[in-house]
Amino acid sequence: MTRMSESAGSTQAREALQSAARESDAIAVERTLAGERDAFRGLVERHSQQLFRLAYRMTGNEHDAEEVVQEAFLRAYRNLGQFGSRANFGTWAYRIAANYAIDRMRQKRTEDSRRQTPSALAEEQEQDPLDLVPDERPTPDRLAGNTELRKKMEQALKELSSSERTAFVMRHWEGCAIEEIAAVLKSTTSAAKNTVFRSVQKLRRALEPYVGARSTLQAKAAGAAPEPRGTEL
């Protein structure tokens, strides 16, 4: 009972905080539109962290993420007059950042493919096919640290298309609604759902050999069978 009332209390407190933040965002937007440039500063300071987290997860590197954050705020400032005042500024800026990050990822891919010299392409083609098969034999080194797994995960994320990566980041890490993802991807909700599925499926194919081996060996090392997970869902 006490826990229930505590939980209700914390929900109310959170709602009150969110409402206060929305109100103060709305005032800052109105004042910026009225010509007070410094009012925009509050919006930048309040939403930078959230935008950076999204941008980093989408682009995979700090430099690009910082550029996305800055460009998102610049675009938001320039287009503030078109901002439907019913929407929440945070959500709107988030959407601008996601769209710019997609553009940035696409641009980078094009640049990377142009930069790839014919000799590099030939080298890639000559690579031993066995090297492309994930090595499922876990070595003590591999288990000792997660550096290699981290590299594999980064690589797997990099291999997703920009839409898939956006869908995965927004759904899995940021907990966005499918409708919100569809709006960013400019697609239907069913197409957005499908993109989320495809992204998880690709990540699974790429990472399961490493993750599976890791968890089995870790369990053996701990002398216990791996506990079933996910049933609480």
Added chain:
Amino acid sequence: MKHLTEEELIAYREGEPTQREAIAEHLTSCTTCRTELDRVEAVLSALDNLPVPERGPEYGRAVWQQIAPRLPERAGRGWRAWFEPRRWVAIGAMAAVVLVAFVAGRWSKPRVSDAPGASVAQVRERVLIVAVGDHLGKSEMVLMELANATQAQGQKQINISAEQLRAEDLLDANRLYRETAQQNGDAALADVLDDLERVLLDVAHSPQELTPAKLESLQKRIEAHGILFKVRVVGKELQEKQKTPNSAPAATESKAGERNKA
């Protein structure tokens, strides 16, 4: 037994609401599907461990310093905003109020306006009194309707879109009156209009469909500002002022003092 597809398992893991209960029930009795879900879970959990570089509390300030020199000067919304189609109704209403106030001042009391003591400032003050009085009356109506809104039996959501539209229209006028009051040095009136602006913004930015709990929360916020009381006090005061034209500045100041107390 028919097993769940990979798509169903992933959708379930990613919080898709469709068929959740049926899938959960299946998972309790099917080891194969549970194992499959565990494998999906293992990959996603591993990905959750990918770190995001920390950005300290100063990060927002750093971003501002980076972008501030690149921000173009904004001339304010100015006249362009006033000519947005949805504001025409509000502009028309305000113009009518100003015109009525002017005509009333010019023709009903010709001797007063022609008197040597009458000044442009007094006429402006009178126009402001009439217009702000009307504005406060409209604002009070919107807030009263929201404060007394209740859900009908069996209704899960309360639609406040009509009140939101009115609040949005009132916001523009409110901003204008607040700025005018500030320029005229009527700090008390400017404060009340500032409070009113916050409440109107809160209403305008709330979702259109509210659950009873959210409506109650909005009503509490309106109540917390004490805005209905302040609006009524100032509105009454302005009505009195309308009855006694060309009130002396000293009287205005003393009234402002009373408002501050309120």
